[in-house]
Amino acid sequence: MTSSNKSAVDIAHVYRGTFVHSTDHTVVEILEDRLLGVDTEGKIAFIGSGQEVGSLSQKWGFEALAVTQLGQYEFFMPGMVDTHIHASQYSYAGTALDLPLLQWLNTYTFPVEACYKDLAFARNVYTHVVKRTLRNGTTTACYFATIHTDASLLLGQIANDFGQRALVGKVCMDTNNFVPHYRETPDESHDETNRFISEMLKKKYPLVMPVVTPRFALSCSAALLGHLGEIAKNNHLHIQSHISETKEEVKLVKELFPDYDSYTDVYHKHNLLTDKTVMAHGCHLTDEELKLFREKGASVAHCPNSNISLCSGMLDARRVLNHKVKLGLGTDVAGGYSPSMLDAVRRTLDTSKALTIQDPQYQTLTFEEVFRLATLGGSQALSLDEHTGNFQVGKDFDALRVNTAIAGGPIDLINHGEGPKVLFSLLCSPFPFLLSGDDRNIAEVYVAGKRVVPFVETT
C-alpha cells in the first residue's frame, strides 16, 4: 500500500466500520468503529479502534486516506459456512419434495445425478451453484458432487476459479438397486476416489480440498466403507456422509449391519468417524451415538430445510450442543429447497421453535446462537476454524459486507420516533438482515481477502 511500511507484513486493505462476529466466549460480538487490516496474503493483520487510525497507519504502514469506510447501515460479518450441500442437485432445487427420503433418492436424485457423466451439463450446473451460493454469502461450502470423477474435479476447478473455499467430494456408492447404472463396483469406487484425490491435490488449489464421501451406509458395502476409511486415514482427509436422517433409514441400516452397535458404529468401525468427519442430519441419533461423536471429534451438519421438506425429522440442536458435539448448518440442496444459508438460519430457528411448541420447557436456540452456527460453528464443524469463521487476527478475511438499508432491498428501516429505542438499535444490528434480508443486502463478499462478489465479468 505504501513504501514506508514499518511492520513485517504488507497491508493490502484496511476497512473501518462495524464488525459483527462470534468467538469461543461470546455468541455475538458487535464491534463498532473498528479498523481491520488485511495483509497481502488475505489474512487479518490487525483489528484496532477507528479512533487510532493515525497511530495504526504509522505502525502498519498504510495511508489513512486509503481506508475503506463503511456506511451508517453497513457492517462486516464473517462469510457463512454451508457444511452440507449437493452441488449436483442444484439443477432441480425447489422441485420434487413430495416423497420421503428413500423414494425421493430413487425417483429423482439418482436419475439426475447420473446425468453428470456429461461434462458440459456438469459445467453448467456447477457454475450456477458456485455463483449462487457465493452471491448469497456462502464463503465456504462442503459439496457432494456425483460418482463421476471428472465432473467432481470440474466442480473443484469452478469453485477455485470463482474464489470459493470448498471441500469437494466425489460420491462413492456401490449399492443401488433402483437405478443400477448409477453405481460403481467397490474397486472402481476405491480407484476413482484415489484418482480424484491425487488429481485434485496436484492442482494445489489454495482453498479447495477433496473430501472422502461415502454416500451413506445404505449405498455402501462394508468392503467399500473399509476402503474409504483407509484412504481417508492414509491421506489425513476430511470425510462427509449422511447419518440417521429418517427412522426408516436407521431401521434398514440395523438390518443391513446387524453386528454393529449402532448406525454411528458402522462408520466408526470403518475409520470414518474422525475429527475431520462431518455427518449430515443426525435427527435420530441416540445419546450413546452423540457421545461417540464427541469422543471422536466428529461433527453434525444440521439441515433443517431438508429435514422438514422431506418430513425426515427434527434435529434437537440443543441436545447436540449439550453433548458438546461440533454443529454447523447446511442447506442440503436439493432435499432443502434453498441454496441460501440465510434460509438455513431461519429454518434452524423455526425447528427450534417447533420443538418449543411441543415442549414449553425446551431451551430454544437464540438468534445469536444460530448466527454463530452459520459462521464460526460451521468452520469448527469442518475443522477449518484455524483459517476462517470469525475476525480473529491471523485468520483469512472471509467476510460479507452487508448493507441493511440497501436501496431497492427487502428491508425498510423505519424509525419509531417515540417508540422503544431498543427496536431501532436492533434494526441496525445483523438480525433484520438474518431474518428479512437477502442477497441484495450483501454488497460484497470476500474470501481470503479477495473480493469475489460482485463477480468480475469476463467477456
Ligand SMILES: Nc1nc2[nH]cnc2c(=O)[nH]1
Ligand atoms: N438429503 C439427502 N439424504 C441422503 N442420504 C443419502 N443420499 C442423500 C441425499 O442425496 N440427500
Ligand SMILES: [Zn+2]
Ligand atoms: Zn445430503
